[in-house]
Amino acid sequence: MLTPDGWWDAVEPRLLTQIDEALCTDRLIQAILLLRGEGGPQPRPGLYEAQGLLVERRAELDRQGLLPPEPPPPTTTQLIAKVDAIAAPILAVEACWDGDSRGWCVDLVAIVSRPGRDHDHVDEVRLATLREGSDIRLFNGQVPPWPEAQQAIEHGQAIARHCGVPFHFASPETPDVDLPRWWDTRPAGRTEHPAQQPGGTRRSSR
Template structure:
C-alpha cells in the first residue's frame, strides 16, 4: 500500500477504491467515457467520503495518467462540405442555420450548430463546438472579444447559411446564454 503521508489526496481516494472499480474506471477513461468513469468513482467512493468533486479530480488524474493511450471521441467536422452534407440529411426543408449555447460541468460552455427545418418543423444538430475543438480550429488566432466556441460557430454558421441561401441566427454571440431566444420557422 502507498504511504499516505506522501500522496496527493486524489491518490488516497484512488487507493480506497476496490481493484475491480479501479479497472472499470480505467476502462472508461481509455474509451474517453468521462461521465461513466466519474459515476463509478463517486458511487464506489461515497462510503469513504469521496464526493462528486473528488470523483472528478480522480478521473481527471486518470486521464492525465493514460494520456495518449485514450481513444478520444472525435470532434464534429466543421468544414462546409461536411456541414452541408449533414444539413442535406435533415428531415425537412432547411430554412435557417442557428447557433445555440449549452453547457455542462465537463465541457463548460459550448455551442451547437443547428439546421432549422420546416415541413416538418424541427431542427437537426449539425455540430457541437467545444472549447478544445474551437481552439484547434482557430489555430492560434485570437477570437478577440468572442468566446472561442462562439467565434468558430459564427464563422462556419454564417458561411453555411450563405451556401444554403438561408438566414443565420445566433442570439447571443458575445455572451454564453442558454436561455437566449430561439429561432422558429414561420
C-alpha cells in the same frame, strides 16, 4: 491525508477499471459516483476533491495513450454539401447548446419550412454536433471561451451566406438550453422563406 497515488492504491482493481472506462468515454459524473461509492478509498473524498483526482487520473490515461482520439470536426464544405441535399426550403441556420453525459456541445442545424416536433410550421435538420472535450474542461480551467461555439459561428455564418438566410446563436458565450430559438425571434410568428418576404434574398442556386 492520502496523496493522489495513495487514493488510487486504495481503490479496488475492479472499481478502478470501471472508473477508467468512464473517464475514457468522458463520463465524469459516473466516474465521481464510482469513486465516492462502495469499494472506493476511505475516508471518502469530497466532491471537489474527487473531481480533482479524476482530472489528474484522466490526464495520466491520456499520457499513456489510452484515451480514444476525438473524431475530426466537419469542414464548412462538408456541411454546405449536407445543406444542399435538403429538399425542404431553408429558412435559417442556427447553433444551439445541448448537453449529455459527456458535457456541453453545440448543435448546428438548418431550420426548414415544414411542420416539426417543436413548431407547427418549421422543423430542424441537424448538420453537426460540435464538441471539443468534456465537462472536465470546467474543472481544469480550459473553458470559457468555448471553442465549439466559435466553430459553430464560423461554420454557421458561412452556410447562412451560402443559403442567403440568417444565422442565429442566442448565447455563444454561455451554455444554456433554455434560450429562444430562431422561430421565437420572428415577429408575430412569421417564418416565411426569405424569397417570399419583401426584399428577401433567394437561396443560392445549386
